Amino acid sequence: MSRFDLRPYQQEFLAAVRRDFREHDHLLGVAATGSGKTILASELMRGWNGNCLFLADAQELVHQNADKFFRYAGEFAGVEMADSKALLGDRVVVATTQSICRRLDKWPRDYFGLVIVDEAHRNTLGAMAAQVLLHFESAKVLGVTATPFRSDRRQLGSFYEKISVEIGLARLIKEGWLSRILIKSVPLPVDLSQVRTTAGDYNEGDLGEAIVPHLRQAARLIAEHAHGRRTVAFLPLIATSQAFVQACHEEGIRAVHVDGNDREGLRAYERGEFDLVSNASLLSTGWDHPPTDCVFILRPTKSLSLFQQMVGRGTRIAEGKENLLLLDPLFLTDDHSLIKPARLIARSQSNAADLSERLSGGGEVDLLEAEESVVQDRESKLAEKLRLTAKRKARTVDAIEFCLSLHAVDAADYEPELSWECKPPSDRQLEALARAGFDTDSIVYRGHASKILDLLFTRRDMKLATPKQLAWLRKTGHPSPETATFDEASEWLSDCFGEGRAV
Known part of the structure; x- marks a missing residue:
């Protein structure tokens, strides 16, 4: 992709x-796996x-x-890591945080004007990271993350x-930039309760021991649920991946294991000679084969980024590809740190649980359709809460009601980050909200005020009905209050109440 082929959302991001x-030094950008984060970073650095x-x-x-x-x-970008040493004079440097932290003495504090922090x-x-960012404290900093969770981002607010x-x-x-995702929960009685944690994630050796007894059953699940699909499977160890491929062969599945020592099998999979490619995290980054339309994660993890990367191997779109099937083994554990498919899009722990x-629930469930159902339930609960607790001043607009009327649930159920x-x-902000007719007593956070004003200004630019008009349009049964223009709303309300009625 050249810089002239940037997608609309990439142009929006940049x-x-x-x-x-222009106004801030430290920014956070949320970009999902598959959005082209490397392209975004490259274009920003290219033009800096x-x-x-x-x-x-x-x-x-x-x-x-x-x-x-x-x-x-x-x-060319200089590389600062292990035996690779970037040079003073390199305009762009790529490094691990650990490597450059150990070599800060060689870098003038004002050397970098832009620092991009991945993950x-x-x-x-x-x-x-704190040492590095403090050393280059005069630099603009862009943090990039794919997590949708509010709690993860709240920690970054400092x-x-x-x-x-x-x-x-x-x-x-x-x-339409990425494939729709179908989730199918499949029973695989792998007990994770005795698996230790090492460096924040499940110990791979313990995982291998827990999973090996169930590999033949896992292969049967592939044969039953992924027949006719191109599948990538993730296992915790090379030996476990090799054993899984053998189990697949016994079930009549054309499967191949790949690792860093032998990638010929990967090329054969891409040519269509195999239906399943199995690996131990080798393919979690840096590899894409868009026709792949099934992902089977037999490598449970506590790392959201690793989970996103594994799922991302199947989210690219391709001609003739209808969707991605994500087979979700129902691992046996009470560990709430286990990443599950809901974490791909859920914004909070309660959303993830719902x-x-x-x-x-069984069968193939479309991830977005399930999310829409959860959002509808949240809207219903918020509307009921509003009905029971609303103490609005006469002729003022309630912020929650306004946001719900536009289906802006995250603004209605706002949590600061x-x-x-x-x-x-x-x-x-309070003056602007009061002029628009809002009950400002119910708006307690600056971030919430900002979100409501963004909605308000967007509607004003589009010449849509004001918040007060919108509330009355809903009360008087207008067929499409959200999309009614200011003039249409005025005419409708005049017909309802007469010319002298002020709304």
């Missing part, structure tokens, strides 16, 4: 970041007037990101000043 850097540092979250991603930047921008929810708040833009997985699917319940959002609304 425009928002460039605009917000000064030196840039890209902090990768893992060693295997450093050379990969440096290579992608060269292919995109036609400019920001894990790669910002640690001790080494450093990042604003969530500049959010390009979520659900949006990319709805707009969505997981719908996804595990960044530190500035937790502050009380500014006098200027």
Whole structure:
């Protein structure tokens, strides 16, 4: 992809970041796996007037990101990691946080004007990351994350000043950039209760021991539920992956194992000579084969980014591909840290629990349709809460009711994420909301006021009905109050109440 082929949402992402850097130093951008985060970073660094540092979250991603930047921008990037040493004079440097932290002495504090932090929810708040960001404290910082969880982003609020833009997985699917995802829960009685945790994730050796006795049953699940699909399977160890492929052969499945020592099987899978390719995390990043339309994760994890990366191997669209089937083994554990498919799009723990319940009900369940059902339930609960507790002043607009009327559930059920959002609304915000007819006593957070004003200004620019008009249109049975223009609303309400009625 050249810089002239940027997708609309990528242009939106970059425009928002460039605009917000005029007023803020530390920005957070949310971009789902599959959105082209490397392209976004490359284009931002390509056009930056000064030196840039890209902090990768893992060693295997450093050379990969440096290579992608060269292919995109036609400019070499220095690599700071292990035996590779970037040079003073390199305009763009790609590094792990750990490597550059150990070598800060060689870098002038004002050397980088832009620092991009990949996997920001894990790669910002640690001790080494803090040293690096403090050393380059005059630089603009863009943190990039794929997590939709509010709690993950709230932790980042002590450093990042604003969530500049959010390009979520659900949006990319709805707009046709990524494949629709079907979730099918399948019974596989792997007991994770005795699996230890190492470096924040399940111990791979323990996982291998827990999973090996169930590989033949897992192969049968593939034969039953993924027949005719192109499948990628993830296992915790090379030996476990090899054993799983053998179990697949015994079930008549054309399967091949690949690892770092032998990738010929991967090329054969891409040519269509095999229906399933199995690996131990080798393919979680840096590999895409769009026709792949089934992902089987036999490598349970507590890492959201790893889970997203594994699922992402099947989310690319391809001619003739209708959807991605994500087979979800029902692992036996009470560990709430286990990442489940609901975490791909759920914004909070309660949302994830509600969505997981719908996804595990049996049969193939469309992820977005399940989410829409959860959102409808949230709207109903909020509407009932509003009905029971509303104490609105006469002739004022209730913020929750206004947001619900536009199906802006996240604005109606608002929770602050960044530190500035937790502050009380500014006098200027309260004045603008009061002029629009809102009951300002119910708006307690600056971030909530900002979201409501964004909705209000968008509607004003589109010449749509005002909040007061919208409320009366709903009360008087207008067929489409959300899309009625200001003039249409005025005419309708005049017919209902007469010319002298002020709304």
